[in-house]
Amino acid sequence: MASDKVHIRFEGKTLECRSDTTVAVALWENGVRCLSRSPKYGRPRGVTCARGHCTACLMRVDNIPNVRTCELPVREGMEIQRQDAGAFYAAPMQKVLAAGSAFFPVGFYYKWFTKPATVSRLFLNGIRPLTGVGRLPGPEHATRVLPPASDPQDPTAASATDLGRFDTVIVGAGPSGLAAAEKATGRVLILDDHEIPGGQRYGALRRLAEDQGKILDRFDVLRSSLERIEKLRDQFSTRNDVTFLQGTRAIAGYHPDHLLLRREDRLQSVKFDTLIWAAGALDTLGLFPGNDTPGLLGPRALYRLLVRDGLQVKGMHVLIIGGGLDFWLSAALLDVAGAHLSLVVTNSDDPSEIPAAVDRKWPLNTGLILDNISGMGEQKLRASFSPDGSQSIRHDSQMTMDADLAVICNRAKPAYDVPFQLGGDVTLQPDLGGFALSDDSSLVAVGEAGGNLPGDPAHPADEVNIP
């Protein structure tokens, strides 16, 4: 992929990077994976969600703190600094901290240090530069005003920030959102944080369809998934009466019918009679030792990094753990991108794809469970496994695998926060992966948010029920 080069400044060094990517990926490709340190234990953190949700990629950019670098395009001359990653978090200082923790028992209240005020000020002035936190934006940003909405082609974006009222607002333009749009009547608005409708997997599936080696023909689950999305996209493209907002996400709900949307830096407000919550699921990495190691990703983050940001993985060793549609999609996508794969199938509900994987000469392991993952320096990680007790394959004892990158494909979890804010009935439903919205009169959950899995033949996305 040919692209222009730009230069960014990172902690005193000048780095060259592609012009069509994000700051987080530019740093990764220049060998910087640790973008921040965690607040309590000072652990290295790298890009994790790749969609602006988590803390891991927050950096100081052009003197503005807490910028989501996983979503920020690079620009010539940009000045990037890590926050919270100063000398305070170097290994020797960690030992000093650990020794001092005996003086801070459970129940210790930090405000005991607020008097006398002079001591408090000295303490804070000393501690803040050490940790790298607490530096406010420079005064030049105090009156920073947002630029006008940029896209004059899109009437809704160019006009005022109030979009008015719609009969139906659909959040998410994946397969289930598109299926819902097909059935919705009246004034309909559909929004998605991608540039085109199709959902989180669509870009990755398109990339496979362009592959010369016709990898899609080997994996029925992937080809049928793409065909279903293409069909829904074709139907949707004839619906001139439906407004599509690209690059937009719902970020707040005000009871009972008011949504706040964000597109890049700009907010928009919209009201609805019926909300269809088809927001894509969130990656679930799972609970195991070292589950915060940089280089550990969920499949949806992988799709964004590879397809949207063009992360180069040629020659990398990648470990893929889990099962299901996202497991095979991740493997195929990484294979086409030139990575060396190691597969560990821990969820063998779908063994039908295994022969195709063997055909592709992907090293494949079964009968293992993941024990832990640890970072091996800045760029490598090591995963340890033990036998899961099934007798299909014998493993003597624990085994380890080293990789540059690990992708964990677990059952994803629904997004539920905005429906809850709108007064929706949100309960913990483990078979859906976590908290999820239960339908009521004006709030309807479809797709992965509502248990109708697009990849699940028992619940085809085009059979969603809209009241």
Next chain:
Amino acid sequence: MSKAKIFLCRCEDVTLSEFRDAYGEGFTELESLKRYTGVGTGFCQGKGCLSEAAGELAVLRNIPPGEVKLTNIRPPAEPLTFAQLAALDVPPAGNNVEDDS
């Protein structure tokens, strides 16, 4: 590198064992556990951890998952700047449900 920890909440660095310890100290609701441990109070506003924390709590209390009460999640669901809010023509109106805790 320090001994591997299991992170329940990455934003606020809350480990699974800290969450279990807090439960052992008598905090038995997700709301009080959130306030005590900080789980779900970080930049991601619980997107990364509250479902997992609730699942763990259901196991600790030995209750059906459906009985774990979600904490009150107030809008917005992600951090915004004042500049972003000030650029809105129409400020958000209406009240959040249950804004009494």
